[in-house]
Amino acid sequence: MAGHLIGLKLALLRNGLRRSHWQQQVGLVxxxxxxxPLAAGGFLLLxxxxxxxxxxxxxxxxxxxxxxxxGWGLFPLLSFSGExxxxxxxxxxxPLRPRQLVSGLALAGCVxxxxxxxxxxxxxxxxxxxxxxxxxxxxVAAAVLVEFALCLVGSRALLTALSRWLRSRRARxxxxxxxxxLALALNLAIQGGGRLLRRVGQDDLEALRPxxxxxxxxPPGLAARAVVDAGSGRLLAATGELLAAAMVVxxxxxxxxxxxxxxxxxAEPPARARARAAAxxxxxxxxxxxxxxxxxxxxxxxxxxxxxxxxxxxAWMMSGLLGLGLIVFVSLTEGLxxxxxxxxxxxxxxxxxxxxxxxxxxxxxLTEKSSVHGHVDVRKRDASTWTRDFNVRQTRLRPxxxxxxxxxxxxxx
Amino acid sequence: MTAASAPAAGRSPTALSVxxxxxxxxxxxxxxxxxxxxxxxxxxxxxxxxxxxxTTTLSMVTGLLRPDAGLVLVDGVEVWRDPVAAKRRIGVLPxxxxxxxxxxxxxxxxxNGLLRGMAPATVEERASELLGVxxxxxxxxxxxxxxxxxxxxxxxxxAALLHAPRVLFLDEPFEAIDPVSxxxxxxxxxxxxxxxxxxxxxSHVMELVERLCDRVGIMHLGRLIAEGPVDQVRAGRSLEDAxxxxxxxxxxxxxxxxxLGISSA
Numbered sequence: 001m002a003g004h005l006i007g008l009k010l011a012l013l014r015n016g017l018r019r020s021h022w023q024q025q026v027g028l029v030x031x032x033x034x035x036x037p038l039a040a041g042g043f044l045l046l047x048x049x050x051x052x053x054x055x056x057x058x059x060x061x062x063x064x065x066x067x068x069x070x071g072w073g074l075f076p077l078l079s080f081s082g083e084x085x086x087x088x089x090x091x092x093x094x095p096l097r098p099r100q101l102v103s104g105l106a107l108a109g110c111v112x113x114x115x116x117x118x119x120x121x122x123x124x125x126x127x128x129x130x131x132x133x134x135x136x137x138x139x140v141a142a143a144v145l146v147e148f149a150l151c152l153v154g155s156r157a158l159l160t161a162l163s164r165w166l167r168s169r170r171a172r173x174x175x176x177x178x179x180x181x182l183a184l185a186l187n188l189a190i191q192g193g194g195r196l197l198r199r200v201g202q203d204d205l206e207a208l209r210p211x212x213x214x215x216x217x218x219p220p221g222l223a224a225r226a227v228v229d230a231g232s233g234r235l236l237a238a239t240g241e242l243l244a245a246a247m248v249v250x251x252x253x254x255x256x257x258x259x260x261x262x263x264x265x266x267a268e269p270p271a272r273a274r275a276r277a278a279a280x281x282x283x284x285x286x287x288x289x290x291x292x293x294x295x296x297x298x299x300x301x302x303x304x305x306x307x308x309x310x311x312x313x314x315a316w317m318m319s320g321l322l323g324l325g326l327i328v329f330v331s332l333t334e335g336l337x338x339x340x341x342x343x344x345x346x347x348x349x350x351x352x353x354x355x356x357x358x359x360x361x362x363x364x365x366l367t368e369k370s371s372v373h374g375h376v377d378v379r380k381r382d383a384s385t386w387t388r389d390f391n392v393r394q395t396r397l398r399p400x401x402x403x404x405x406x407x408x409x410x411x412x413x
Numbered sequence: 414m415t416a417a418s419a420p421a422a423g424r425s426p427t428a429l430s431v432x433x434x435x436x437x438x439x440x441x442x443x444x445x446x447x448x449x450x451x452x453x454x455x456x457x458x459x460x461x462x463x464x465x466x467x468t469t470t471l472s473m474v475t476g477l478l479r480p481d482a483g484l485v486l487v488d489g490v491e492v493w494r495d496p497v498a499a500k501r502r503i504g505v506l507p508x509x510x511x512x513x514x515x516x517x518x519x520x521x522x523x524x525n526g527l528l529r530g531m532a533p534a535t536v537e538e539r540a541s542e543l544l545g546v547x548x549x550x551x552x553x554x555x556x557x558x559x560x561x562x563x564x565x566x567x568x569x570x571x572a573a574l575l576h577a578p579r580v581l582f583l584d585e586p587f588e589a590i591d592p593v594s595x596x597x598x599x600x601x602x603x604x605x606x607x608x609x610x611x612x613x614x615x616s617h618v619m620e621l622v623e624r625l626c627d628r629v630g631i632m633h634l635g636r637l638i639a640e641g642p643v644d645q646v647r648a649g650r651s652l653e654d655a656x657x658x659x660x661x662x663x664x665x666x667x668x669x670x671x672x673l674g675i676s677s678a
Contacts, residue, residue: 001528001530004524004527004528005528007524007527008513008516008524008528011515011516011520011524012513012515012516015515015516015517015520015556016515018556087511089511090511090512090513091528092477093475093477093500093505093507093573094500094525094528094529095497095498095500095501095529095530096497096528097497264477264496265476265477265478265479265496266478266479267472267477267478267507
């Protein structure tokens with residue numbers, strides 16, 4: 001059974017490449033290859049740094065184990081709608097017991113670029129901590145495998161438990177928003193994190209010890225502590241931590257099994273319209289401002305779409321967050337000494353929001369099908385976008401102006 | 414749910430036996446105390462307006478949706494006591510065609526058979542035959558994501574038939590199927606029931622049900638309001654007339670939608 005599920009996963013991966021255009025294929029291969037340097041980087045980090053700087057060993061391995069665990073939990077949730085092999089309901093018609101599915105899907109989950117990269121990176125801990133021979137080596141290797149199992153089983157259990165919700169339109173919309181926010185957050189974290197790391201000295205490292213102690217009690221932290229303790233010859237402590245982490249794997253496996261049992265016997269009920277309070281044709285806030293003709297109808301539709309269309313939601317959220325992010329980033333690194341940063345953030349927000357002025361890309365079909373003239377459509381779309389930009393500027397400017405007034409008052413006194 | 418289970422001593426007298434089947438979604442009662450017996454070799458049609466509870470009933474008798482109450486026996490096996498044993502005996506074409514889109518038609522059938530525990534040689538032989546009969550042999554190497562809706566129905570039907578189930582459940586099998594393919598499928602299903610297997614299918618097309626089925630059940634508001642041999646249910650009328658009368662569909666009066674066909678704006 002497991003062999004067939006692995007074959008199915010491989011066929012899906014192979015056909016995913018086959019269907020794509022050559023440009024997409026190149027992109028997918030490059031994407032997969034980009035994972036390998038990351039994996040190699042993780043391997044080197046875990047293999048070399050603890051030997052060279054033993055004091056940071058535990059901190060480092062805890063951070064890497066925790067990040068991998070979170071990554072495995074988060075990223076499959078974001079790619080759920082695009083990857084059929086993650087959806088257990090696809091197998092609901094087959095006479096398979098949840099126990100068979102758990103073992104088969106767990107093995108199939110080990111196939112792919114992400115598991116390979118994870119294993120490569122984690123193997124660095126064996127090179128970085130394990131003694132050459134003896135029970136210490138076995139315990140470190142076992143702790144690495146338990147960490148991998150935590151990532152895999154935890155991720156699958158969470159996916160299965162949420163699979164029904166993840167198939168909903170609301171979840172797909174939210175995924176688009178989350179992916180955009182995450183991409184922005186990752187970018188900011190890399191930019192800001194790099195600068196902050198350069199400032200971190202030995203004293204700051206000591207300040208991180210309480211956090212490390214807390215993380216050490218989380219399941220990936222237990223596996224990390226087992227690696228470090230086994231490497232330092234504290235075999236009894238390492239065995240205890242390893243057993244505790246393995247127990248969490250079993251608990252996650254039990255949760256996965258229960259969720260599978262539920263998913264396989266809970267087909268989605270026929271779609272039922274969610275009761276929504278009857279809304280007028282025009283959004284309430286704009287009801288008095290908009291004319292009750294074709295122009296008003298186009299503007300009203302645009303304003304509704306700002307709230308309902310995921311791509312437009314992303315557009316206005318991004319324009320706001322980009323502007324805000326710039327201020328946060330500069331204040332973290334330079335301090336808020338330059339008032340021009342407010343103008344720069346506004347400019348950035350404005351430019352980002354202009355992306356949504358891709359009038360002929362978004363929803364142009366509706367206009368084409370109706371008898372609304374093109375220039376009416378464009379003018380009212382512009383109107384709704386400018387209304388939004390104005391709101392963004394107001395919310396951005398007000399706190400900054402108040403802040404400046406406060407500063408002036410302080411200086412005067 | 415009733416705990417009693419009918420022992421499958423030899424062959425069960427009915428292909429499907431349902432007692433007191435019930436399901437509610439929140440305050441809405443989707444299926445209300447349905448009782449039903451379908452003999453072996455029967456071609457059974459389940460009809461009803463949208464939202465009548467047909468799909469919910471089919472989901473519950475095929476082990477896909479756990480009922481709130483009731484007993485379901487498929488070929489003598491109590492479905493909710495052992496859903497896996499029941500799924501071995503049945504083939505299902507669900508309304509919501511959730512297929513592995515990035516497999517070819519041939520791969521989809523192959524993995525379906527292998528995951529059902531069939532021998533690879535048998536899977537290959539049957540898959541090839543089914544693809545040929547359903548006129549999908551040219552598309553055997555095409556990914557399912559590139560299939561038309563009708564082709565998807567046909568490949569899902571092939572997957573449901575691959576293991577030669579004792580009872581076949583089809584939810585709207587002829588929807589979006591071209592007339593030539595529909596004729597092929599009808600022939601296939603008639604031959605299948607002639608061999609002693611049972612087909613239960615839901616449809617909105619009364620003429621089709623009238624032509625194909627030995628027995629028919631009419632569902633309305635979650636209840637089975639009529640069930641029996643087709644001639645008995647229609648009682649001298651067309652099945653559509655009998656259905657409309659039983660369900661009580663309202664006609665559009667001349668006062669309603671009076672503007673239709675008069676104004677252009």
